[in-house]
Amino acid sequence: MVTVNEDLAKRSKFAYNDIEEDDAIASKIEKTGKEVIKLNRGDPPQYIKTPDYIIDAYVDALRSYKTGYVDMTGIKELREAVSDRYARSYKAKVSPENVIVTQGVSEALAFLNNVLINDRDQAILFAPYYPQYMPLLQMYGGSPIIEKYSEKLNWNLDIDSLGRSLKRMAKPQLRKVKYMMITNPNNPTGTVLKRDYLEDIVDLANEYGLFLVSDEIYDEIVYNGAKFTSVSEVANGVPHMILNGASKVYDSTGFRIGFMIIPGTDKFSSKVSAKLKDYATVRLSVNTPAQYAIAAAITNKKEHEKAIKNMVKEISDRVNYAYNLLKKNEYLDIVKPNGSFYIFPKIKLDLLKIKDDNDFVVKLLKDKNLQVTRGSGFGGDGHFRIVSLPTKSILKESVDRINDFCEENKKK
Ligand SMILES: Cc1ncc(COP(=O)(O)O)c(C=O)c1O
Structure with missing residues (x-):
């Protein structure tokens, strides 16, 4: 019998998700009949029902047999709705032609790297970062340059440090840096970046010729007095791309609807936009009824305003409640979140008989049946993330379980 060539593609080694390892431990515990509390998935519909007006729009689309392939870059109604939303909320002039609908921001990340990254190219990521940025960059042959959000600045951008790093980079290396990615509001820190930091980062992108990508998937989940600024408001002609989607703000993670927005009319933005559309033709179109549902969700401002107001109130109540309880724990240090729905405590490892955040998370899961996420998976070693939904x-x-766990593991 002929044997097949068993070599997998080299790039496949980058396909991983830390979550799986802890999920396996959690299922083992559950098989013994114990219940595990899971604070590890940023999945709002599990806790707050998707609004009925969005469900109705989905059902209507199905009942009208909107079940075939559609425009590969997204239905016109949805691209127009996204364009209007950015004009309305952020005074951004975005032609619907420059909006591309994807299967969540996750697929948008694949598109981005597909279009920009060659072998040995680089992208600047800020730690802590959303973990999925990394495998997709690496799969396409790229590698990250890790800059840092500053915990001392309440997880805002450390612009001076970024400025120094960019200054140190020689021209040939800078030419290999294809994009610089920020996440605002942030997962995992829950921070909404301040406008002046965003203006500074735009200036640096301009000075060093960097394409700026802003993941704004939590843009309306903002509270505790914070004000969200979209990069599109401050870009001032600097080529940039906005990633956004329906998963969080429209409480519909399972619909798998994301958007790539390339507002610029400069030569590079046009080139990127055209190539992204070519990529869309390779994978055909995104879930059709879900696109109609989200177009209706964005267009129905009255219902959305009601839904998002309730949602943000619920989320901020829950985040602030957990934050106020956690901050009493003397083994943790926490920056108060003001956006998204995560809390990212730092573990005071010097006070505990715990090696690192992996050790903390695995032991907490095994001993107390509580599943949180390790900070090192976000490039935030020594921290862990809680989904406060x-x-x-x-x-x-x-x-209570975290407090007991810390007490039981404190150094004598
Ligand atoms: C910052 C960030 N970007 C993107 C995503 C992926 O979202 P989507 O459901 O649109 O693929 C998430 C999901 O948690 C996220 O936190």
Whole structure:
């Protein structure tokens, strides 16, 4: 019998997600009949129902048999709705032609790297970062240059440090840097970046010729007095791309709808936009009824305003509740979040008989049946991430377990 060539593609080694390892431990515990509290998935519909007006729009699309392939870059109604939303909220002039609908921001990341990254190219990421940025960059042959959000600046950008790093880079290296990615509001830190930091980063992008990518998937989930600024408001002609989607703000992670927005009319932006559209033709179109549902969701401002107001109130109540309980724990240091729905405590490892954040997360899961996410997976070693979406009683129980765990593992 002829044997097949068993070599997998080299790039396949980059396909991983830390979550799987902890999920395997959690399922083992669950098989023994114990219940595991899971604070590890940023999945709002699990906790706050997708609004009925969006469900109705989805059902209407199905009932009208909108079930075939559609425009590969996204239905016109949705691209127009996204363009209007950015004009309305951020005074950004975006032609619907420069909006591309993807299967979530996750697919947008694949598009981005597909179009820009050659072997040995680089991208600037800021740690802590959303983990999925990394495998997709690496799969396409790229590597990251890691800059840092500053915990001392409440996880805002450390512009001076970025300026120094860019200054140190020689021209040939800079030419290999294909984009610089920020996440605002942030996952995992829950920080909304201040406008002046964004203006500074735009200036640096301009000075060093860097394409700026801003992941704004949590743009309306902002509270505790913070004000969100879109990069499109401050870009001032600097070529940039906005990533956004329906998953979080429209409470519909399972619909798998994301958007890439390339507002610029400069030569490079036009080239990127055209090539992204070519990529869309390779994978055909995105889920059709979901696109109609999200077009209706964005267009129905009255219903959306009601839904997002309730959602942000619920989320901020839950985040602040968990934050206020956690900050009493003397083994943790926490920056108060003001956006998204995550809390990212630093573990005071010098006070505990715990080696690092991996050790903390795995032991917490095994000993207390509480699943959180390791900070090192976000490039934030020594931290862990909590998804603060469950009810207050679950959050209280979770913090009790963390407190007990820390007490049981404190250095004598
Ligand atoms: C910052 C950030 N970007 C992108 C995504 C992926 O979202 P989508 O559901 O649109 O693929 C997430 C999901 O948690 C996220 O936190």
